Amino acid sequence: MSKKPEVHQLPSFWERNRRSHGYLLRKEARSKAYKLFRFLLLFAICFLILHPILDKLSVSLMEERDLYDSSITSIPRHVTLDNYRITSEQIYYPQALVNTLWIAALVSVLQVAACTLVAYGFARFQFPLKKLWFAAVVLVIIVPPQTISTSLYLRFRYFDILGLFQLFTGKTQNLRGSSIPYYLMSITCMGLKDGLYIYMLRQFFASVPVSLEEAAYVDGCSVSRTFWQVILPEAFPIIVSCLLFAFVWQWTDTFYSRLFLGGNTLLSMQVSGIADRIGNYFSTQLGIATSLGRRQQFVSTATLMVIAPLLLIYLFAQKSFVESISTSGMKM
Amino acid sequence: MSTAKPGKKHRMNVRTRRAVYGYLFISPFIIGFLVFMIRPLFTSLWFSLCSLGPDQIDAAGFHPVPNGIANYLKAFTIDPEFNRLMVDEITRILTHTLAILAISLMIAIILNQEFKGRALVRAIFFLPVILSSGVLVGLETNNSLMQSIQSAIQSNASFQLSDSVMSILRLSGLGTGILDIVADVISQVQDIVMASGIQIIVFLTGLQSIPGSLYEAADIEGCTRWESFCKITFPLISPLLIVNIIYSVIDFFMKTDNQIMDKINTTMVVNMDYGFASAMAWIYFAVVIVIIGVSSGIVSLLRGGVGTYE
Numbered sequence: 001m002s003k004k005p006e007v008h009q010l011p012s013f014w015e016r017n018r019r020s021h022g023y024l025l026r027k028e029a030r031s032k033a034y035k036l037f038r039f040l041l042l043f044a045i046c047f048l049i050l051h052p053i054l055d056k057l058s059v060s061l062m063e064e065r066d067l068y069d070s071s072i073t074s075i076p077r078h079v080t081l082d083n084y085r086i087t088s089e090q091i092y093y094p095q096a097l098v099n100t101l102w103i104a105a106l107v108s109v110l111q112v113a114a115c116t117l118v119a120y121g122f123a124r125f126q127f128p129l130k131k132l133w134f135a136a137v138v139l140v141i142i143v144p145p146q147t148i149s150t151s152l153y154l155r156f157r158y159f160d161i162l163g164l165f166q167l168f169t170g171k172t173q174n175l176r177g178s179s180i181p182y183y184l185m186s187i188t189c190m191g192l193k194d195g196l197y198i199y200m201l202r203q204f205f206a207s208v209p210v211s212l213e214e215a216a217y218v219d220g221c222s223v224s225r226t227f228w229q230v231i232l233p234e235a236f237p238i239i240v241s242c243l244l245f246a247f248v249w250q251w252t253d254t255f256y257s258r259l260f261l262g263g264n265t266l267l268s269m270q271v272s273g274i275a276d277r278i279g280n281y282f283s284t285q286l287g288i289a290t291s292l293g294r295r296q297q298f299v300s301t302a303t304l305m306v307i308a309p310l311l312l313i314y315l316f317a318q319k320s321f322v323e324s325i326s327t328s329g330m331k332m
Numbered sequence: 333m334s335t336a337k338p339g340k341k342h343r344m345n346v347r348t349r350r351a352v353y354g355y356l357f358i359s360p361f362i363i364g365f366l367v368f369m370i371r372p373l374f375t376s377l378w379f380s381l382c383s384l385g386p387d388q389i390d391a392a393g394f395h396p397v398p399n400g401i402a403n404y405l406k407a408f409t410i411d412p413e414f415n416r417l418m419v420d421e422i423t424r425i426l427t428h429t430l431a432i433l434a435i436s437l438m439i440a441i442i443l444n445q446e447f448k449g450r451a452l453v454r455a456i457f458f459l460p461v462i463l464s465s466g467v468l469v470g471l472e473t474n475n476s477l478m479q480s481i482q483s484a485i486q487s488n489a490s491f492q493l494s495d496s497v498m499s500i501l502r503l504s505g506l507g508t509g510i511l512d513i514v515a516d517v518i519s520q521v522q523d524i525v526m527a528s529g530i531q532i533i534v535f536l537t538g539l540q541s542i543p544g545s546l547y548e549a550a551d552i553e554g555c556t557r558w559e560s561f562c563k564i565t566f567p568l569i570s571p572l573l574i575v576n577i578i579y580s581v582i583d584f585f586m587k588t589d590n591q592i593m594d595k596i597n598t599t600m601v602v603n604m605d606y607g608f609a610s611a612m613a614w615i616y617f618a619v620v621i622v623i624i625g626v627s628s629g630i631v632s633l634l635r636g637g638v639g640t641y642e
Binding site: 035038041042045046048049050052053114117118120121122124125126127128130133136137139140141142143144145146147148149150151152153154155184185187188189190192196198223245248249252253255307310311314318 | 350351352354355356358361362363364365367368369371372373376379439442445447453457458459460463522525526579582585596597606610613617620624
């Protein structure tokens with residue numbers, strides 16, 4: 001190395017590059033190029049993800065004439081909130097919002113409560129036929145809900161307990177549109193994506209050290225008390241993230257909602273027919289034909305109004321969504 | 333299952349008691365599985381082997397009439413669009429699942445590195461978990477009206493990724509066959525990115541659990557990046573490949589732009605032909621099981637004798 005007293009100071013970059021016969025320069029160049037590539041890639045994908053939202057936001061704020069103005073691409077010139085007002089009237093937004101909030105909260109709490117119990121049972125106890133029952137969980141995950149929907153549909157349409165209703169009233173009970181069967185399904189782990197929650201929670205419980213429970217047992221805790229006071233606080237983060245997933249997926253679900261919750265005004269149901277409803281509204285109430293672009297504008301507005309509460313939740317609970325799943329370790 | 337407290341004379345031993353508790357804990361699942369899964373599953377299988385249309389349903393209830401495999405024959409030989417839709421859907425599942433696996437693995441590897449603004453990028457990348465669920469997917473592609481709107485709007489809008497790429501490629505004089513494939517892939521990139529939120533999280537989890545010392549050792553031994561990917565990263569996260577394959581495939585069930593599901597729902601709700609709807613749903617289910625089975629087989633073959641980590 002150099003003879004100067006400041007030995008610890010590295011020689012200049014070019015000096016080091018010369019000594020390494022150009023290896024250093026190549027390495028630096030490669031790493032810089034990779035960083036640039038990575039930046040471009042990430043930027044492009046972030047753009048792909050955010051673009052539809054931004055696009056909808058700008059379209060939803062435009063007046064109708066802005067839609068046809070080819071000089072306006074993304075920033076509206078005449079800003080208006082009329083689209084929001086009309087959409088809100090058409091999808092009964094306040095009522096639908098309250099209903100959806102209530103049902104999504106109730107269903108997700110029922111689902112996650114049941115799944116937590118079941119997952120703990122699978123993770124910590126040895127019992128006969130355990131493998132078989134866990135295979136059943138996997139089966140629940142991979143059976144398309146449509147496969148059983150025909151029979152569920154008819155079952156609840158012509159509901160009858162052992163022919164009792166038929167005997168007394170002469171006809172069967174129509175439970176379609178009643179939400180009770182769906183609550184029953186949620187509390188017995190057969191709701192939307194419940195198999196997945198069982199799987200996630202089981203992975204988490206399996207990673208909690210057994211010694212924690214053993215200590216509780218030695219101190220005279222019963223199994224149920226150990227579960228309540230030792231295990232549940234430990235599992236709080238993963239339970240919260242399961243709750244968030246259940247809430248969000250229930251919020252946007254149409255399949256189960258159409259099958260069981262038809263009697264309620266729900267956002268996901270209201271928004272799925274919005275284009276045609278707006279067309280009707282304009283032609284019958286105002287006597288104006290709506291252009292395709294105009295209807296699309298209302299679809300964008302409605303979509304934004306549906307996802308706005310979810311985005312708000314995501315903003316505050318982003319960590320719970322991502323981090324706790326990573327720490328739970330979804331391993332096979 | 334007895335919940336009776338053990339009598340003083342013959343206490344249950346610890347193992348039996350634990351087993352009883354185990355069954356108590358999973359009892360909600362057992363009840364739900366028997367009532368809302370096994371029974372409907374068999375009923376629906378039975379329906380698919382019956383003729384159960386509007387004629388067999390009256391105010392009092394429904395009366396299926398067995399008619400063998402007629403519904404299945406109808407699906408494959410008589411119905412004009414089922415075969416085409418099925419082939420389309422299977423192709424879509426296969427190509428999308430492969431693309432989702434590749435893209436989410438790549439993104440997970442990148443997100444596992446250190447760089448500025450990683451938290452923000454992560455937050456954006458997992459946004460699709462919310463945005464691509466349920467009604468939100470295909471809200472715009474769902475009805476035929478909307479499809480014409482989309483093309484109308486896109487011809488006005490500034491953002492036309494696939495078209496601009498197409499024109500570049502045309503100028504460069506590539507054959508139209510390749511052109512179509514490239515355009516197809518590019519126009520699907522958004523769908524694929526939007527569908528890979530959970531998969532990225534799963535892969536990221538796996539990557540984070542691989543000790544860094546393994547890579548250091550490989551580096552010292554003179555492995556290239558590519559070699560250490562093939563010999564370390566891939567074998568260690570391959571168990572997660574199966575998780576992700578299953579997740580990606582089942583994600584297609586609930587997508588509102590799934591044409592098969594659409595057809596099943598229409599057959600059921602509009603035409604009230606429950607027998608035929610059940611038969612189609614069972615065919616779809618069988619195909620899904622085959623896809624999952626075969627891909628799990630392939631993955632475990634690829635893994636070969638490499639041990640799993642636990």
